[in-house]
Amino acid sequence: MDERTRTASRSYQQLIERINRFPQGAPACELLERILRILFSEREAALVAQLPLRPFAPAKAAAVWRVSETEARRQLEELAARAILVDLEHDGDTWYFLPPPMAGFFEFSLMRVRPDLDQEALSRLFFEYLNVRQEFIEELFARGETKLGRVFVNETALAPELTAQVLDYERASEVIRGASHIAVGLCYCRNKMAHLGRGCSAPLDNCMTFNKVARSLIKNGSARQVEAAEGLDLLQQARQLNLVQCGDNVQREVNFICHCCGCCCEAMLALRRLAIPHQQYSTNFQARIDPARCNGCGNCLKYCPVEAITLEKGEVQTGGKAAARLFKELCLGCGVCVGNCPRRALSLEARPERIVTPVNAAHRVVLMAIERGTLQHLIFDNQALFSHRAMAAIFGAILRLGPVQRLMASRQLKSRFLERIMQDVEITDFSK
Structure with missing residues (x-):
């Protein structure tokens, strides 16, 4: 390896170290470096590796990089234009921060058509890093009690007496109505799978971002701006297509909601593969099966995105009638199964203990x-x-x-x- 190659590799290794100082990092390996080489030039990797974890002003970057504030601002705006950094307006000033890989600059790279990137090559690397290898997914979904994302309940699947128990921040519809900005881009997961010839029929153009981050993506052309009415229409369409709403695990200033399918979504695939209890990722509800109504048709199995329902053969004394069985520790409480049971044998009930959602x-x-x-x-x-x-x-x-x-x-x-x-x-x- 010559000196130039060693220097370049050192820049990317420093960037990886910087990414992993954040609570939600990315395990280092050769695959990750290959991904970063597509997203960052060698010079950019060296510069971004020096940036603070918390939001910073251009003057801070100028001091760290030892350049003029004008030059620092130019570089920061260039990185924000490619959705590597997110730029935020605060009291008339612009602040920047490097988002984590997920949900962050990994996803932003595939949320629009990018002629400046080889998105097919990037999709293949993402697939190998996230779907074939275990380390990143385990870090994201299996480590720690506090999760990056959570599932939003489908209020239409709830009995009327339960709807009063749903708080506004648990309703995707209220998040949409209350957002200062709404942006819609391509679904990273389905776009990635489409590049690999594994895509499904669910819509691509329905990944929602909100508030300050949406403003940044709209400003830099990474997503299109929509009004609340269109956002609500997209939500209704997604529910009709049995897509699960997964979003930001916070009460205030929810930044994103994805409409997830069980075949492409990183979260759904990971939760099935890891087979760990999903309580911290789920809603405050869980499915319930009425054995008197269930005829064992198996329709619910086809729609559950995390395979929390199985079909079991009954006892001899009951004539061997098959019946659905729910694994409550795996249930997301999304309500998709409820709307697809022809016998109305499925419903949602409140979990014994409410799940605590971080404030912001x-x-x-x-x-x-x-x-x-x-x-x-x-x-x-x-x-x-x-x-x-x-x-x-x-x-x-x-x-x-x-x-x-x-x-x-x-x-x-x-x-x-x-x-x-x-x-x-x-x-x-x-x-x-």
């Missing part, structure tokens, strides 16, 4: 960081300073303690630092 993106990121042992990177964000590197190492050691000691330390960290980080909530929008 900053709250969720801090919780994820504490659970994953990466809070030190959020607190001591400037890795260029020796004092920050030293303190980050100390906090890292605390978070690698045994379970009991780690629990005690985590509680202290939550009480002392969560409030401080939450002070930046208006501009600290870490998610897609």
Whole structure:
């Protein structure tokens, strides 16, 4: 390997290290570097690797990169135009941040037609990295209690007496109505599968982004702006096609809702493959089967996106009649099965305990960081300073303690630092 190749590889390795300081990272491997080489030039990789984790102003980037603020702003705008960075307006100023890979710059790369990218080659790399290998998906869906996304319940599948239990932030329709900006782009998952010849018949142009992030994507041509009426029409169409609404795991300022199919969606595929309890990803409801009504037709099996229902042969004394069986720990509570049961043997019921949804993106990121042992990177964000590197190492050691000691330390960290980080909530929008 010559010196130029070693230097280039070093830039991408530094970028990978930067990505993995965030609570939701991406396991390092040769495949990831190949993906990043398509998305970032060598120079861009070196520059982005130096950026803070939290949102920053152009003056901060200029100081880190040791260039003029004019040059820093030009570079930041170029990266935002390609949806590598997200630019946010706050009090008349523009702030930037690097979103995580998912939901973030991985998805943004396929949310529109991009002649500047080999999207077919990128799709193949994404498929191998996310669908063939286990590490990234396990990191995203199986690690920690706090999840990046959650499922929205289909209110039309609920009995009237249960609809009063659904809070506004749990309703996709209310998220759409209350958004300051609504953007629609191509579904990353189905677009990727289409490039591989594995696509399905579900619509491509229905991936929704909201609020400040939507404003950035609209401004930079990464998605088209729509009004609430069209957003609600797309939601109704998706429900009629038995697509599941998966979105931002926050109560305030929900940033995205995807309309997911069981055959292409990264989340649905991962949840089936990992076969882990889905409670933290699900709604506050779960399916219930009425055995007196069920005739064992198996229709519900075809529509459940995570295979939480099986068909079992009955006892001899009942004539061997088959019946549907629900695995409650795997149920998402999406309600798709309810609308597809010809005998009305399926309904939704409230879970025994409500699932706690983080208040906003900053709250969720801090919780994820504490659970994953990466809070030190959020607190001591400037890795260029020796004092920050030293303190980050100390906090890292605390978070690698045994379970009991780690629990005690985590509680202290939550009480002392969560409030401080939450002070930046208006501009600290870490998610897609």
